[in-house]
Amino acid sequence: MALAAAIGFYLFRYGLDSPVAATYALFGAVALGGLSRIPGTGRQRAASMLRVLPVCWVLVVVGTCLSVRTWSAVAGMLAVGFALAFSAVAGPRPAGVAPGLQLLYILPSFPPYDPGSLDERLLGATTGLVLLMATEALVFPEPSPTPYRERAARAARTAADCARALTVPPYALKAQDRSAAEEAGRGLRSLMVPEAERPAGPGVRVRALAHTGLAVRTLLHRLAWLTAPPGAQEREVAAVLHTVADLATATAECLRAGTSPVGPYTQLSSARAALSALSAGTSAPQAAPRSGFTPTVLRRHAAVLEIADAALAMGAAADRAVHGRHAEVEVTPERFWYATVPAPVLWWHRLRGHAGRRSVFFQNAVRIALALTAARLVAGLDTLPHGFWAMLATLSLTRTTLEATRHTIRLALTGTLAGALLTAATLTLVGTHTNVYAVLLPLWMLFAFTVGPVRGVGWAQGLFTVLVALVFAQLAPSTWQLAEVRMLDVLIGSTIGAVFGLLAWPRGAHDEMRRAAAELLRTAAEVVVATTSSVAGGAATIVPTAAPGRRSLHHALVLAESAYAQFQSEPTTLTGAGRGYPASVDWQATLIAGQHTLWGSERLVAPPATVLPAAAARTAEALGERMAGRMLLVSAALDPGGDTPPTPVPRIDPVHPEFGAEPVGAPRRYYAVIEWLESLAADLTRISRGASPRAAADTGADARSGAGASQKHD
Structure with a gap:
């Protein structure tokens, strides 16, 4: 600089x-x-x-x-x-x-x-x-730094090694293999990836790359916690795991060399269909299921089929991340809804999704735009000398919360005052000898640009005050009054920033995080009820009851994730303590619960649909309603705008006797629903226990919550 x-x-x-x-x-x-x-x-x-x-x-x-x-x-x-x-x-x-x-x-x-x-x-x-x-x-x-594509390729290679290890006795990963899988998945988390490498744009390839990373993480979690079979491993299960390994290897090559994984993808689709038919007891999708498998075997079939689903999503997403709309792998339009949408529409979709007062991006844009407009109006009407400095102060000192803005302004004014005093002394002593300013300017630039960012906003403002004086003293004759003008401008600009910080969402993302999390869980509860009802009812109700709720859940996830991203950067002094809000809530666990709900619903209502026996259908619907009720309890405790005062988040026990219910003749699809609901119970437990964000993310790799760790990103 x-x-x-x-x-x-x-x-x-x-x-x-x-x-x-x-x-x-x-x-x-x-x-x-x-x-x-x-x-x-x-x-x-x-x-x-x-x-x-x-x-x-x-x-x-x-x-x-x-x-x-x-x-x-x-x-x-x-x-x-x-x-x-x-x-x-x-x-x-x-x-x-x-x-x-x-x-x-x-x-x-x-x-x-x-x-x-x-x-x-x-x-x-x-x-x-x-x-x-x-x-x-x-x-x-x-x-x-390592590109995200290379990170995803390495994680896919690790997934291939884990899948191959599961095809040989004892048909479960060793501790070191499980640790390697968890570490590879953790390396794809946003917090572990440099900002410049994160796939966060609205384009097809960028969305698909983000989808790839999420699918790889899901696959690694599921592989790491797949339990060993009670006896010999079925040939169909081994075939699925072999083809999962092949597809993971092909995905890594696709990300590195651009080779489409269409061949291994087709093979895994066939192997998955064979295992699904075996688990249902027939090759005809609408035929009655067979009850010859024990519940333990059916649960393992469900887990292996979920592994296959994650691998298929990974391969299809990687193909689109590399080839865009020219990808060879054919996919369902719902999961990869963005694959055929024109780029302008994708941009419009992203902008429209945040064009509302519940989006922190919208709130920040309104706040800074109004503050800058007011500063420009004041500078224009009062013919404020060097009004540019007032607007610069408004721009650089306004923060997303009133508390942060007030703290920043206090430091900035202190630093500006010190810089103004030094400026006045320098201008008085040097006078109009511009050659002195010309010699000092580059040295002061180096000092200011090095020390300012390290020492904080007070130092930065003070050093910059002297810097602009050295610049303007070379452009026109200047006196010590230039320091006075600088101080006045910073005071006016910071005051305007503080006023709009008070008027426009003064708590930043703190209240918004609670609103977004509460809305996310309310929408997730609706999706849980609709999904379990669809699965229990079979093909007749599978499409119309679940899809609209998933679209709403997708939008709620987008808003909650953006609020969480800003929440992470704001001061911790406004956690809500003293206002009745829960002092310690694991917000990332809330996001994971929404992600698991979305991904699991998409997976469970995908055809072919198996009609559950009456007893299994009643049990699945009852469990879905109970899980939705627990989500609504947590949502009510988090919502800052509800009809009742905020209450502590209720503790949700992840172990419920009803999850162990084994209705006679229940097919594999029933146990897939049970696995999904158990994972959601584990997510709610982490919210109510207030674990640390890192712990929440890392424990998300457990046997059941790992079953849905991916999401359909905006």
């Missing part, structure tokens, strides 16, 4: 005698290099900057054209501010670059209102950004 900003500034200020271009070169580098938080290595950040360079040009042009009138500048600030902040829904890179783009729009929105200097502004901004890209890519290069 120091190299790019200094070279650009001195090139135009003293080499080409263009103060306008010099200003834009410096602040262009500061915008995307300092204010933005673009994830990745230097080369990855440079690539991200190159992609948004045309956007930077548009922002400078629009800001220049709208700055002639205060009303147009204010209206533009509202629209552009919201759009840039809301772009965070597209993933970590757009979210990281958005603050810098805001600054590039704010800069031309202030005096001098000179559209005739647009060419100098564009030239300066472009030069500063190009210099920043060059320094990011070439100075102190960093090693590239």
